[in-house]
Amino acid sequence: MRTVFEYTKGMRDTEMTYCPGCTHGIAHRLIMEVLGEKNVLGSTIGVSPVGCSIVAHRFMNVxxxxSPHGRAPAVASGIKRVHPDNFVFTYQGDGDLASIGTAEIVHAAHRGEKFCTFFVNNAIYGMTGGQMAPTTLIGQKSTTCVDGRTKEQAGMPVKMSELIATIDGAVFVERVALNSPGNVRKAKKAIEKAFDVQEKKLGFAFVELLSSCPTNWGLPPVDALGWIKENLIPYYPVKQFRCPQEVSL
Amino acid sequence: MKEKKLMKGNEAFALAAIRSGCRFYFGYPITPQNEIPEYMSRELPKIGGSFIQAESELAAINMAYGAAASGGRVFISSSSPGIALMQESISILASVQLPVVILNVMRGGPGIGSIQPAQGDYNQVTRGGGNGDYHVIVYAPNSIQEAMDMIAKAYDVADEYRNPVMIAADGMLGQMMEPVDLPEDKGGIKAGDITKVKPWALTGHKDMRDRIAMNSVWLKQDQLEDYINSYWPKYEKAEQELAEYETRSLQAAEVVFVSFGSTSRITLEAMRLLEREGIKAGLIRPKTLWPFPFHAFDEISAKTKQIISVELSKGQMMQDVKLAVSGRWPVGLISRVGGMLLDPLEIVLKTKEILEVR
Incomplete structure (x- = not known):
């Protein structure tokens, strides 16, 4: 009998506590699947952030x-100095990476740190109950902008991939979305390339994953995936911004 | 034969860390400790170590967190406001139980303050500084030599207790030069030996063991309480075993000074001047600020009439002195703040004032 599908070795056999319809589960699985297929789960060290995925260590089998809130890229820089040949990644949400931790992500990219960052952008603070994130869209409602975000009050939403792509040390930058099977497959390819960049020690690799938060968006899970397509992707284009030749095939 | 050298304090501290096996230093410039990152940036790459000039003190302490969790021997240095920025992560280091040696070359505060020597970080370094129930073990050297010896010791204590250890020096010790005996070079830990020496460290599970997850978040409060209670005995042990102090001339002393760090050396000079005037003075010098050497005060004789805390802060240490004294003697304070230093003559005059009023 041929096995066509099995449990990912990179995920631990434990109850997943994320909300129904949340795409953290997909993001976790894709990263762990790639590490499993590369057969490097045993030499990987991950850094989890503050936010919903603060519990990522319960699920990821590495x-x-x-990390303290926002400091994951600094923490990963320290780990990589002690274990330069291990795979190291940070997994960060939009509040963690695009608000409190902007200095750390910008400077890690600038140093060309040889680890990967997976940036889960769902345009809201999930763990704390739906406050406005730096990535919340204009007009999007949150508990700290109940009539919708305005440019006058909070400025335009931060485009992190575009910002990181201006930095020389960030050799691989791609934005993907987790809203459809096709986009999930593309996301996995981007994650593979990010780890290839690390394996070849080419520089910093950054993958932004447009994600859903049905609970705090106030939408049923399927509608939340539609909301990614109709609202997030038009403002945050799904695109490869930078990719070194060595991994572009 | 021991190697003797005339060295500037900050460079000597950095050398002591390297000879204690430190191979990882992360720092951000702040006066009066800048010679340390400068020294580390020159010396660490020569011996296979790593130096990063971090984007902030926040980043520096978190690089240290990552490196310490990975089993590296780490050194961090800063000065008062920089240490304040690091406190969140010092609390996390204590919570996750990681060994890091942190040097604080103290300067005047509060706020951005001044860049001259001060001891106004006493509360910051002994009362946690960060949130929650933990302690940082704090050594307070009064010479460059003693600082070097304490740094070497701090690495062993940090490893034994799996806790951050701080050296509370000050701008005077950092900036002056003294002849020192160089400590023995212990060499670094080889990358391949980390799993043997520090089996708890993150190295990747190599499919040989379960994955290790280090976290300081506990979403269930009863589990957090159990966890705090599980590590708390090490602090009780530290209180029993780690307190260190030096005493001078306690037996016939009419007045006993309590003073630490560079200030204690100025206090010693004041004691000599007082003796010429027929006033016998003794000294208790805490060499650890946490745990505070409470039992040193049991050595004070019945002849003593007055205790005086001599410090470069507004009586921050005096609170611990009063706890130690427990009402047995009156406690006075002689202090300067803001980066101003005490003069031996000033200590003499103020001591006489305190004794007369009494």
Whole structure:
């Protein structure tokens, strides 16, 4: 009998506590699947952030360190100095990476740190109950902008991939979306390339994953996936911004 | 034969860290400790170590967090406001139980303050500084030599207790030069030996063991309480075993000074001047600020009439002195703040004032 589908070795056999319809589960699985297929789960060290995925270490079957809010790229820089040949990644949400941790992500990219960052952008603070994120869209409602975000009050939503792509040390930058099977497959390809960049020690690799938050968006899970397509992708284009020749095939 | 050298404090501290096996230093410029990152940037790459000039003190302490969790021997240095920025992560280092040696070359505060020597970080370094129930073990050297010896010791204590250890020096010790005996070079830990020496460290599970997850978040409060209670005995042990102090001339002393760090050396000079005037003075010098050497005060004789805390802060240490004294003697304060230093003559005059009023 041929096995056509099996449990990912990179995910631990434990209850997943994310909300129904949340795409953290897909993002976790894709990263762990890629590491499993590369057969490097045993030499990987992950850094989880503050936010919903603060509990990522419960699910990911690799050594993990939990970072203070926003500092994951600094923590990963320290890990990579001690273990330059291990695979190291940070997994960060939009509040963590695009608000409190902007200095750390910008400077890690600038140094050309040889680890990967997976940036889960769902345009809202999930863990704390739906406050406005730096990535919240104009007009999008949150508990700190109940009539919708305005440019006058909060400025335009931050485009992190575009910002990171201006930095020389960030050699691989791609934005993907987790809203459809086709886009999920493309996301996996981007994650593979990010780890290839790390394996070849080419520089910093950054993958932004447009994600859903049905609970705090106030939408049923399927509608939330539609909302990604109709609202997030038009403002945050799904696109490869930078890719070194060595991994472009 | 021991190697002797005339060295500037900050460079000597950095050398002591390297000779204690430190191979990872992360720092951000702040006066009066800048010679340390400068020294580390020159010396660490020569011996296979790593130096990063971090984008901030926040980043520096978190690089240290990552490196310490990975089993590296780490050194961090900063000065008062920089240490304040690091406190969140010092609390996390204590919570996750990681060994990091942190040097604070103290300067005047509060706020951005001044860049001259001060001891106004006493509360910051002994009362946690960060949130929650934990302690940082704090050594307070009064010479460059003693600072070097304490740095070497701090690495062993940090590893034994799996806790951050701080050296509370000050701008005077950092900026002056003294002849020192160089400590023995212990060499670094080889990358391949980390799993043997520090089996708890993150190295990747190599499919040989379960994955290690280090976290300081506990979403269930009863589990967090159990966790705090599980590590708390090490602090009780530290209180029993780690307190260090030096005493001078306690037996016939009419007045006993309590003073630490560079200020204690100025206090010693004041004691000599007082003796010429027929006033016998003794000294208790805490060499650890946490745990505070409470039992040193049991050595004070019945002849003593007055205790005086001599410090470069507004009586921050005096609070611990009063706890130690427990009402047995009156406690006075002689202090300067803001980066101003005490003069031996000033200590003499103020001591006489305190004794007369009494």
């Amino acid at each position: 050594d993990m360190l939990e």
